[in-house]
Amino acid sequence: MGFPGTWMTTSESMVYRVVPKCACSTIGQIMFYSDHGEFFDGDVHDATAGLHKWALEDSHAPIERVVRGHEAYAFTCVRNPYSRILSSFFDKICGIQRNGKRYRGKLVPLLVQKYGIEVGGEDGKQEFDQIKSFRRFLLFARDTIRWRRPMDPDIHWSAMSGHVSTFIVNGGRYDHIFFTEKFNEGMQTVLDAVETPHGVTLDEIPRFNESQGHGPERAHPVEDYFDDLSMHLVYEIYKRDFVLFKYDFENPGNKMPIGEIDLDEVHAKLGD
Incomplete structure (x- = not known):
């Protein structure tokens, strides 16, 4: 099955498991910028060069090698259901x-x-x-x-835990899972852990909300x-998304998480 929905910088500095509707356009552009010093011109989902993607045949071997060998920092991002x-x-x-x-x-x-x-x-x-x-x-x-x-x-509406689990089941391991609602804090943790060809200052990065205006x-x-x-x-x-990613089921008006994600718990429960 491999690693569907997985993107990796061409410099192999970081690996990202895309979860749709969870800031994936912005994350993809940050990854692209960290390698090339400029953003992809257009929707990063359309990029067929400058970023390894499992959907591209030539990216299979490098992604498989890096993920299975845990040679790069691996992360994903989740959002209130x-x-x-x-x-x-x-x-x-x-x-x-x-x-x-x-x-x-x-x-x-x-x-x-x-x-x-x-x-x-x-x-x-x-x-x-x-x-x-x-x-x-x-x-x-x-x-x-x-x-x-x-x-x-x-x-776009299947459970986040389903997306997150394929990476684990096929031999990957996450170093970090962060919240869309605390984006800068979570993405900064990723950037602090890796070395990239070009530095990224998060406060200066625009939000690439490709669905806005649709x-x-x-x-x-x-x-x-x-x-x-x-x-x-x-x-x-x-249910699994609420439990594993610590969101408040009781109050739809509270978009913020009510706890910290336990990576060991995520790997144990989604690795079956």
């Missing part, structure tokens, strides 16, 4: 993607038809009942994850989208 699934909804379901089309072609028409979801019209800019539509999307996300229907779960603005605070039933669904889908 409530705000992550909400972000996925506004970006992927309501938003127009960077190719000018809807995400995954027939997905949105399917959701409109089968789940009664509204997405803000053709351009995603019209007014609609965001809370009602999001809660219906949550049912769909649960159906994809529990029963793999009407389609397999998408990487969809409608969120009209309400996070907690307004989650009633008792929605919270139950979120817990059913993301």
Whole structure:
């Protein structure tokens, strides 16, 4: 199976397991900059040179060698499950993607038809009942994850623990897992632990939020989208994420972690 979703600097200074919707664009650009002294011109997800990626055939051998030999600092980044699934909804379901089309072609028409979801019209800019539509999307996300229907779960809303685990199961080990909500602190820990061809000053790095502007603005605070039933669904889908990554299930309005991540626990529980 190898190391899907794994990126590595060409200098082999650091290895990153991408978790979608968890600052991956910014992290990728920092990695690119640390090697080349400049940012990738465009969305770093589109880069096919200047960064090793498991999706690129030529990157397989170096990534495999470095990860299995633990020759570079390995890390990933996680996010509060409530705000992550909400972000996925506004970006992927309501938003127009960077190719000018809807995400995954027939997905949105399917959701409109089968789940009664509204997405803000053709351009995603019209007014609609965001809370009602999001809660219906949550049912769909649960159906994809529990029963793999009407389609397999998408990487943007499948559980973070699933992404994080493939790296461990296939022979990798994380040196650090940090929180999107404490980004500078977590990323600085990574940068302090490695030597890079070009220095990175985090305070001067822009945030590369590639999903920004794709969809409608969120009209309400996070907690307004989650009633008792929605919270139950979120817990059913993301229980392991809440437990392992120390987020507050009881209060959707509290985006901050309520504890420190125990790396030994993560490796033990996700390494099966």
